[in-house]
Amino acid sequence: MTEATAPNSQPESGGGNAHGHGHGASKAALAVGAIGIVFGDIGTSPLYAFRETFAGAVNIAIDRMHVLGVVSLIFWSMVIVVALQYVTILMRADNKGQGGSLALIALISRHIGTTKYAWLVVLLGVFATSLFYGDSMITPAISVLSAVEGLTVVDPGLETFVIPIAVILLICLFVLQQRGTAKVGALFAPVMIVWFTTLAGLGLNQIIQNPDILYALNPYYAVMFFITDKFVAFLAMGAVVLAVTGSEALYSDMGHFGRGPMRLSWFGFVMPCLLLNYFGQGAMIAGLPPEQAAEVVKNPFFLLAGEEYRLPLVILATVATFIASQAVISGAFSITHQAMQLGFMPRLSIRHTSETEAGQIYIPVVNWALMVAVILLVLTFQSSSALASAYGIAVTGAVTIDTLLMGVLFVGVWKWKWWVAAPVVIFFLIIDGAYFAANLFKVPDGGWFPLVVGLIAFTLLTTWARGRKLMRERMHETALPIEIFAKSAKNSATRVPGTAIFMASQTAGVPSALLHNIKHNKVLHERVVILTVLIADSPYVDPEERCEYHDLGDGFYRAILHYGFMEETDVPQGLKKMTRCGGDFDMMHTSFFLSRQTLLPSEKPGMPIWREKIFAWMLRNAATAMDFFRLPTNRVVELGSQVEI
Known part of the structure; x- marks a missing residue:
């Protein structure tokens, strides 16, 4: 049994309201919550973004013109990429309130269907998702490491403790995941509000002392930076983009709080605080003699504070x-949960860490894989500056793909005229493409890491999707029509009391578990239900449309449970609402029969042998349908079958 993808004809939500995370809460309350949960990634960029532009691999002179140019470039990047492209435009492209690459391709696919280039849209979205895994490995490593490195500003002798402290903190972070964030989550918003307020205060103090930095609001200085330094300025974009890392995450997290509250948080609080800090770092550097500025720029963020405040700032x-x-x-x-529901990833064990919030989940295999990768990154790269070379390429790659998908969205979903959509897409593609191109020069110095991670993830996701498609096709080819089976089986097997539910991946034909059961056991239950779970390409399904059933006669029924890709597939809970399928379902008198497929070599394989082996490995290690569909453990019978792909 596997989850399948099915179209859903419900119209998209236009309001971008939150689903699940704060239902019914006021806009202001949701906006405050978003500050604590959503903006952490982009909110910690001031720790290293400005520093890496000057102290990184690119050799930029530290003088007034270059400081104004870099600050102007940061300002306009934040305005164009984050404020305009993501917060203003892409947040309008919600799939019933949900955002992110997978939600976007589901939305687009629902409108363009099986057109000529639909497969390319899906591949682009899957690759953007794959790049996210590289980003999710680097972000904890560079963020925590850059914060702990502040200890060297307090006391240079503490440098030897930076790596051990960072590793211990990161291990604690991943160990705590299994407990969930329900209890500590309440502290997130107050702490991050203090953080952003501190960013603004530190920056404003320096701006007051050197208000000339405000000239950087004029894009003239960003343009002059390119005219003066040309290729060096282009390479500097690879560091400047660190200031907008986390922009794609804003779109992905839209479903938790809704576009309205997130826009309020961004424009009303987060963006002004970030800009004040970047301008403050620039003001401090521009006001120093060149020799002193060269030292200060090695870690300007912590030097914004007076000496007595630096240790509290590090904490x-x-x-x-x-x-x-x-x-x-x-x-x-x-x-990962979305990818599983949409059929791009095998079932994995999922634990729910909150009794009230369905979206708070914990996936052990993902957690421990990320922990190992993050620790190896810290031990390998040793410093946040070295990690900065690996950071950015995954983000800019995902942003560039989102721009291409945005073009399809304009024409295929919003029905813009191509001559209106083209200039908008080309404008953003030039900006995002330039950032991505600048980051390609980081590949030899560490940029290869997120690309390798993204390529591995892309291979796994597409291999699983292709393999499952081939398996469904093969099973459909040999499937016996249920109507014929029901008529022939009613007189050839003994009927026994109770209900048997046979899980099936298809809505047609007889599942192999049912055929094997009657072949070996020679019995049929009084009520036989062939149950399929269908996952829609929308995040949520109306509870009124959850259940579907067909009476096939002679005690046979075909039932379908519909779920959105953000919903939990709890089959026993769904069956409680399915009362017209031969009566209520009593779990104590109901048995679930599952099929577990074993792959056999095919004379005409549907995909290369190396991908077939990967798919077989993924199939063997997938979590059982019993766990995924939350079936009662003492009521499940599993029967094997063999399939050639």
């Missing part, structure tokens, strides 16, 4: 990066 920064990392890890769980 606050560490807590903020801890929260930011928590949000990224939770995002990885959410993306």
Whole structure:
């Protein structure tokens, strides 16, 4: 049994309201909650973004013109990429309130159907999702490491303790995941509000002392930076983009709070605080003699504070990066759950960490894989500056793909004229493409890591989707029509009391478990239900449309449970509402029969042998349908079958 994808004809939500995360809460309350959960990634970028532009691999002169140019570039990047592209435009492209690459391709696919280029749209969305896994590994490593490195500003002698402290903190972070964020989550918003307020205060203090930095609001200085430095300025974009990392995550997290509250948080609080800090770092550097500026720029963020406040600032920064990392890890769980529901990933064991919030989940295999990767990154790269070379390429790759999907959205979903959509898409493609191209020069210095992770994830996702498609086709080819089977079986087997539910991946034909049961046991239950769980390409399904059933006669029924890709597939709970399928379902008198497929070599394989082996490995290690569909453990019978693909 596997989850399948099915179209859903319900119209999209236009309001972008939150589903699940704060239902019924006021816009202001949701906006405050978003500050604690959503903006941690982009909110901790001031720790390293400005520093890496000057102190990174690119050699940029530290003078007034270059400082104004870099700050202007950061300002306009934040305005164009984050504020305009994501918060203003893409947040309108919600799939019934949900955002992110997978939700976007589900929305687009529902409108363009099986057109000539539909497969390309799906591949682009899957690759953007794959890149997210590379980003979710680097973000905790660079964020926590950059915060702990503040200890060297307090006391240079503490440098030897930076790596051990960072590793211990990261291990604690991943160990705590299994407990969920329900209890500590209440602290996220207050801490992050203090963090952003501190960012603004530190920056404003420097701006007051050197108000000339406000000239950077004029894009003239960003343009002059490129005219003066040309290729060096282009390479600097690879560091400047660190200021907008987390922009794609804003779109992905839209479903938790809704577009309205998130826009209020961004424009009303987060963006002004971030800009004040970046302008403050620029003001501090621009007001120093060149020799002193060259030293200060190695870690300008912590030097914004007076000496007596630096240790508390390091502690606050560490807590903020801890929260930011928590949000990224939770995002990885959410993306993985979506991928499973949409048929791009095998079933994995999922634990729910909250009794009230369905979206708070914990996926052990993802958690421990991320932990190992993050620890290896810290031990390998040793510093946040070295990690900065690996950071950015995954984000800019995902942003560039989102821009291409945005073009399809304009024409295929919103029905814009191509001559209106083209200039908008080309404008953003030039900006996002330039950032991605600049980051390609980081590939030899560490940028290869997120690309390798993305390629591996893309291979796994597409291999699973292709393999499942081939398996369903093969099973459909040999499936016996249920109407014929029901008529022939009623007189050839003994009927016994109770209900038997046979899980099936298809809505047609007889599942192999039913054929094997009658072949070996020679019995049929009084009520036989062939049950299929269909996952729609929308995040939620109306509870009134959850259940569907067909009476086939002679005690045979075909039942279908519909779920959205953000919903929990709890079959026993769904069956409680299915009363017209021969009566109520009593779990004590109901048996569930599952099929477990074993792959056999085919004379004409549907995909290369190496991908077939990967698919077979994924199939063997997938969680059982019993766990995934939350079936009662003492009421499940599993029967094997063999399939050639």
